[in-house]
Every structure is written in structure tokens, then in C-alpha cells.
Amino acid sequence: MQISGSTAIVTGGASGLGEATVRALHAKGAKVVIFDMNAKGGEAVAAELGENVVFAEVNVTDEASVAAGVAKAVEAFGSLSICVNCAGIATAKKTLGRDGAHELDLFAKTIDINLVGSFNVLRLAAAEMARNEPNEDGERGVIVNTASVAAFDGQKGQAAYAASKGGIAAMSLPVARDLAYNGIRCNAIAPGLFMTPMLEGLGEEVCVELAKDVVFPKRLGKPAEYAQLAAFLVEAPYMNGETVRLDGGIRLP
Numbered sequence: 001m002q003i004s005g006s007t008a009i010v011t012g013g014a015s016g017l018g019e020a021t022v023r024a025l026h027a028k029g030a031k032v033v034i035f036d037m038n039a040k041g042g043e044a045v046a047a048e049l050g051e052n053v054v055f056a057e058v059n060v061t062d063e064a065s066v067a068a069g070v071a072k073a074v075e076a077f078g079s080l081s082i083c084v085n086c087a088g089i090a091t092a093k094k095t096l097g098r099d100g101a102h103e104l105d106l107f108a109k110t111i112d113i114n115l116v117g118s119f120n121v122l123r124l125a126a127a128e129m130a131r132n133e134p135n136e137d138g139e140r141g142v143i144v145n146t147a148s149v150a151a152f153d154g155q156k157g158q159a160a161y162a163a164s165k166g167g168i169a170a171m172s173l174p175v176a177r178d179l180a181y182n183g184i185r186c187n188a189i190a191p192g193l194f195m196t197p198m199l200e201g202l203g204e205e206v207c208v209e210l211a212k213d214v215v216f217p218k219r220l221g222k223p224a225e226y227a228q229l230a231a232f233l234v235e236a237p238y239m240n241g242e243t244v245r246l247d248g249g250i251r252l253p
């Protein structure tokens with residue numbers, strides 16, 4: 001799918017990996033709609049990048065909110081052909097801790113935002129993409145979801161987060177199969193450790209410690225490197241049904 005001239009929605013586009021993706025797609029000539037609940041951050045990115053980027057205050061877990069966001073994207077730019085799902089939360093809680101069992105509502109909330117939210121956005125985006133005229137490869141749209149290396153090597157305290165990301169990784173293939181008839185591809189990126197507000201909150205000392213396990217280059221990932229792979233997955237017609245690790249070779253202990 002050619003990025004230049006296409007319209008993309010990027011969830012979580014107000015911050016971190018999503019924001020970097022908004023910038024990269026915009027730089028390659030896309031029209032971009034930021035879906036985020038962080039109105040201040042999302043409006044600021046849109047205002048900085050100009051008329052080809054608009055912000056929509058969207059809660060990815062809410063059906064009506066996402067439907068309104070998709071309608072806003074089509075109203076602003078005419079059609080929709082790229083969907084990158086970056087909205088998510090990181091939760092950490094042991095299954096059984098000193099203070100008792102993992103709260104069920106925290107587990108459910110993590111699954112709801114990270115997994116159900118991504119599916120909610122991609123299904124409504126796909127319904128819109130299916131209306132496009134296919135390009136010369138028969139493509140009408142492309143979806144990129146965000147898993148995590150926690151989908152494969154989840155750590156202590158990551159039962160909920162790893163389960164949510166495992167779901168993202170697991171649905172790359174069936175979603176790709178479901179949408180093949182419509183000419184829509186679906187892939188996921190499983191990032192390792194990236195320097196975003198999500199990780200910055202842990203403090204520099206913890207980040208340096210985390211980077212020790214990266215094989216090469218021995219540092220945390222840069223959000224622009226996530227965006228580079230997201231753009232590749234959009235552009236590469238033969239990439240489909242896959243979850244790609246982007247992690248400097250790290251395997252979490």
C-alpha cells in the first residue's frame with residue numbers, strides 16, 4: 001500500500017510509538033487521524049504537523065467513539081486505507097501477591113484496552129477500507145497492531161499484559177485470513193523495550209538495567225524505529241498474517 005496520499009488512523013498517536021508513527025506516515029505523505037484519549041497531546045501533535053493531521057478524541061474500547069472517529073477520518077480525508085493500533089496500557093501485578101490475588105478488574109481492563117480495543121478499531125476500520133477501489137495488487141487496506149515481546153516471554157507481574165499482547169499476536173493470522181477476501185492485510189509488531197513515556201516512567205536506572213539484556217545495539221529502541229517497521233509493513237505487499245519482533249535480539253529472562 002502506497003503511503004503517500006493514503007489516509008491512516010493511528011491509535012495512541014498522542015504519545016510514544018503512536019506519535020512517532022503519526023510523524024513518519026505524515027512525512028511520507030499520508031493524511032493521518034490521531035485516535036487518542038489524551039486530547040491535549042493529540043491536539044498538539046496535529047497542530048504542529050498542519051492540515052494533513054487531525055485529532056479525534058477516541059476511546060478505543062468504546063464502539064460509538066471509534067465509529068465516530070472513523071466517520072471523522074472519512075469526512076476529513078475522503079477514505080481510509082491504513083490503521084495502526086498503538087493505544088495501550090502497561091499494567092504490572094503478580095497473580096498472587098502479598099496483598100492477595102490479582103484484582104480481576106485490573107486484568108479485565110488490561111485485556112479490554114490492549115486487545116478488545118485494538119480489535120474494535122481494526123474491525124470498524126476494515127469495514128470502511130472494504131469500500132475502497134483496490135490498487136494494482138488488489139489491496140484495499142492494511143492493519144498494523146502492536147503486540148509486545150511479553151506475548152512470548154512475559155515476565156513476573158505480566159500475566160494480564162502478556163495475555164493481552166498474546167491475543168494481539170495470535171489474531172494476526174486469523175484477521176488476515178478473514179480480510180483476505182476484502183484485500184486487507186493484517187500484521188503486528190512485537191516491540192522489545194522502547195524509550196517512550198511508558199518506560200521513561202520507570203526511571204533512567206531501570207532503563208539502563210533493562211538495556212543490558214539487549215543483544216545489539218545495546219540500548220532501548222527509539223520510537224522512530226518502531227515507526228520505520230510500521231511503515232514497511234504498510235508498504236510491503238507480501239507481508240501478511242505475521243507478528244514481527246522488533247527488539248535488538250532481546251529474550252527476556
Ligand SMILES: NC(=O)c1ccc[n+]([C@@H]2O[C@H](COP(=O)([O-])OP(=O)(O)OC[C@H]3O[C@@H](n4cnc5c(N)ncnc54)[C@H](O)[C@@H]3O)[C@@H](O)[C@H]2O)c1
Binds near residue numbers: 146148191198
Ligand atoms: N514502550 C515500550 O517499550 C513497549 C514495548 C512493547 C509494547 N509496547 C506497546 O506499544 C503501544 C504504545 O506504547 P507506548 O510506549 O507508546 O505508550 P504511551 O503510554 O506513550 O502511549 C500510549 C497511548 O495510548 C493512549 N491510550 C491509552 N488508552 C487508550 C484508550 N482506551 N483509547 C485511546 N487511547 C488510549 C494513551 O493516551 C497514550 O497516548 C502499547 O500498546 C504498548 O503496550 C510498548
